[in-house]
Amino acid sequence: MSKSLDRPFVAVNGGKTVEQIKGIAFSFASEFRSLIHTPVLGFLVSFSTLNGSNTFNDSRYPKLKDLPTLLRNVNGDAHAVISYKTDFAHFYRDVESILSYEDIYKNGLCNGIDLNIAWPSLDEILRVRERFSDLKIIMRVSTEANGRQLDVKEVADRAEAYLPVVNYILIDKPEGHKPDHSIELYGEMDGRGVRCIGFCGAIGSDSAAHLVRSLRGNPKNHGFSIVVQDAVRSRENTPGNSISESTLDMGKVNSFLRSTTSALYESQVLWLIHQPA
Incomplete structure (x- = not known):
């Protein structure tokens, strides 16, 4: 494959038209000039x-038929x-x-x-890895399993079992949960040597910047990924349709x-300052 995805990234999910893709790409070009992070466009497919x-x-x-063009x-x-x-x-x-x-x-x-699967089967992931050897595999960890709430340690224990098969682990922040819970989970996983961690779920401009600034007390913490989806959408009611x-x-x-890359850039500068001469 001609491209790689070896650095932490910031992803915008949910583009559906060529016009939207070009618009996001234009925004990426304006905001990512000095960041180590890779800009990513996420395309949604469901079962x-x-x-x-x-x-x-x-x-x-x-639609699947439109995906290659996008x-x-x-x-x-x-x-x-x-x-x-699924x-x-x-x-x-x-x-x-x-x-x-x-x-x-x-x-x-x-x-x-x-x-985007709740605690996916490791055997199925291994089959994906074997078939598509150059593909970066990203998984999400949830604070729930089999209808039961998991504490931070339990989530980290489960996540460790997926390494080194997956390339990135995203902490899925539930709607209504404070960012501090995700930060606590990040700290637990990072303390175990888990790298390539990121955040997704109920992430918006304010919460993303808060996550970055909360973690930058440790200079190495500039290198995590962020995925946004719902927070960059607007709801509209269609006549005759009860669902917006x-x-x-x-x-x-x-x-x-703008807000996320600004916070990441500040964190990146702190990291560079702490590098040995």
Whole structure:
């Protein structure tokens, strides 16, 4: 593959049209000039859309037939990741179908797979790793398992079992939870030597900047990833439809990137200051 995804990243998920992809890429070019972080566009695929059906919040899920065209419009320094969501335990065949569609993986159009799956099967991940050896595998850790709340230590224990098979671990911040809980979990995992950690879930401009500034007391903590999705969308009510759809809001995208990259840059400068001469 011609691209790699070896650095921490900031991802904007949910682009569905070529116009949106180009708009996000333009914002990336404006905000990422001096950062070590890689800009990432995340494309959402669900079990339903993979199988040709509609899904809730359909406005953020492109049709599979449109995915290769969207991926081809990711250019410059940005990278493409496909975020796959399913409730089924066996997901390898689904991932294979997505990445094989019009040779998406073979043609180097996708740099990573984000498994938006609650505590995914390690055996299934190993099958993905064996089949797509250059693919970066991203997984999310949740504070829930089998309907039970997990404490910070339990989450970290479970997460360790996935290393070194996965490349990145994202802490999925639930709606309504304070950022401090995610920071505590980050500290527990970092203390065990787990690297390539990031944050996703209910993350917005303010909470992302808060996470960065809370962690920068330790200069090495500038190197984590952040994924935003819901916070850069606006809801609109469609006549005759009781469920409001959400659309990507470029104003919110720009605001998120501006505040987050500013905080990351400050943290990065602190890290450089503490480097040996």
